Amino acid sequence: MFNAVAEPRRREILDLLMEGERPVNDIVARLELGQPQVSKHLKVLREVGLVDARDQGRMRVYRLNGHGLKPIHDWVSNYERTWSERFDALDAVLEELQDKEARDDES
Amino acid sequence: MFNAVAEPRRREILDLLMEGERPVNDIVARLELGQPQVSKHLKVLREVGLVDARDQGRMRVYRLNGHGLKPIHDWVSNYERTWSERFDALDAVLEELQDKEARDDES
DNA sequence: TTGACATATACCGATATGGGTATATGTTGT
DNA sequence: ACAACATATACCCATATCGGTATATGTCAA
Numbered sequence: 262m263f264n265a266v267a268e269p270r271r272r273e274i275l276d277l278l279m280e281g282e283r284p285v286n287d288i289v290a291r292l293e294l295g296q297p298q299v300s301k302h303l304k305v306l307r308e309v310g311l312v313d314a315r316d317q318g319r320m321r322v323y324r325l326n327g328h329g330l331k332p333i334h335d336w337v338s339n340y341e342r343t344w345s346e347r348f349d350a351l352d353a354v355l356e357e358l359q360d361k362e363a364r365d366d367e368s
Numbered sequence: 369m370f371n372a373v374a375e376p377r378r379r380e381i382l383d384l385l386m387e388g389e390r391p392v393n394d395i396v397a398r399l400e401l402g403q404p405q406v407s408k409h410l411k412v413l414r415e416v417g418l419v420d421a422r423d424q425g426r427m428r429v430y431r432l433n434g435h436g437l438k439p440i441h442d443w444v445s446n447y448e449r450t451w452s453e454r455f456d457a458l459d460a461v462l463e464e465l466q467d468k469e470a471r472d473d474e475s
Numbered sequence: 476t477t478g479a480c481a482t483a484t485a486c487c488g489a490t491a492t493g494g495g496t497a498t499a500t501g502t503t504g505t
Numbered sequence: 506a507c508a509a510c511a512t513a514t515a516c517c518c519a520t521a522t523c524g525g526t527a528t529a530t531g532t533c534a535a
Contacts, residue, residue, distance in 0.1 A: 263370075263373060263374040263379075264374045266370060266374075267370040267371045267373075267374035268492090268493085270493090272370075272443070275447075279446070279447070279450075284511080284512090285511070285512060285513095286510095286511065286512085294494080295494075295495070295496090296511085296512070296513090297494085297495080297496080297497095297512090297513075297514080297515095298493075298494060298495080299512095300512060300513055300514080301493085301494090301513090301514090302493095303512095303513095304513085304514095316502095318502070318503070318511090319501070319502040319503060319510065319511050319512080320502090320510090320511055320512075321511080321512065321513090325447075325450060326450075327447040327448075327449075327450025327451050328450065328451035330444050330447045330450075330451075331451055333440070333444050334441075334444045334445070334447075334448060336379070337437050337440050337441045337444060338441070339386070340382075340386070340432075340434040340437045340441075341434075341441060342434075343386075343432060343433075343434025343435065343437075344434050344435040344437075344438055375522090375523090377523090391481080391482090392481070392482060392483095393480095393481065393482085401524080402524075402525065402526090403481085403482070403483090404482090404483075404484080404524085404525080404526085404527095405523075405524060405525080406482095407482060407483055407484085408483090408484090408523085408524090409523095410482095410483095411483085411484095425481090425532070425533070426480065426481050426482080426531070426532040426533060427480090427481055427482075427532090428481080428482065428483090
């Protein structure tokens with residue numbers, strides 16, 4: 262899953278699909294990459310559930326399934342506290358509470 | 369960057385470092401992996417700025433630098449709207465506004 | 476200074492991966 | 506039925522990556 266997204270071209274494909282669903286050739290036209298390569302990347306993305314496909318006439322239309330990114334989002338979110346100012350503020354509050362408790366215990 | 373985090377063992381190392389800074393051998397003891405392999409993973413993590421190192425006596429203590437994950441968090445966040453209920457609610461509001469405008473234009 | 480320790484690096488082999496070219500599969504229009 | 510089209514797959518090659526083993530580098534302790 263992480264691996265699927267680690268590939269720059271695959272991220273490009275996902276970014277592109279955020280605009281809306283697209284048949285393979287549209288994607289090929291945008292990316293500077295051969296059609297077989299795009300099909301392979303799409304296969305990988307499909308296998309991990311990041312995109313879905315729908316047959317329409319002789320073309321296959323791919324659309325984004327962003328829900329597949331939730332695991333990554335969840336994992337990264339655990340680290341957000343290490344940089345986010347929002348969490349720094351929260352830390353400050355918690356620390357203050359601890360200090361207050363310590364003072365209360367003393368007295 | 370994405371690539372550094374795509375490796376399961378490297379994610380394990382990061383998860384482990386969330387508990388606090390650790391010398392290499394501590395990490396080796398936790399992961400079931402040889403010391404050279406751990407050193408190599410740490411090197412990769414250091415190169416992309418996800419960990420920092422500090423020399424203490426004859427050991428090198430590594431600590432997490434979660435800030436390096438912000439780019440990933442930012443990228444994934446763009447997709448959050450595609451699954452989050454929070455954003456679904458926002459979409460509903462926006463849609464309602466559009467409907468309202470449409471009705472106003474008619475009259 | 477010497478030996479034990481902590482870590483990094485060099486090297487090897489197996490496997491995976493990405494792009495390229497050719498071709499197979501399936502669909503439409505005539 | 507046939508030709509053009511859209512996509513997928515098979516195969517090849519070059520390169521990257523991971524784990525493993527051996528070894529180099531640097532530090533402490535006696």
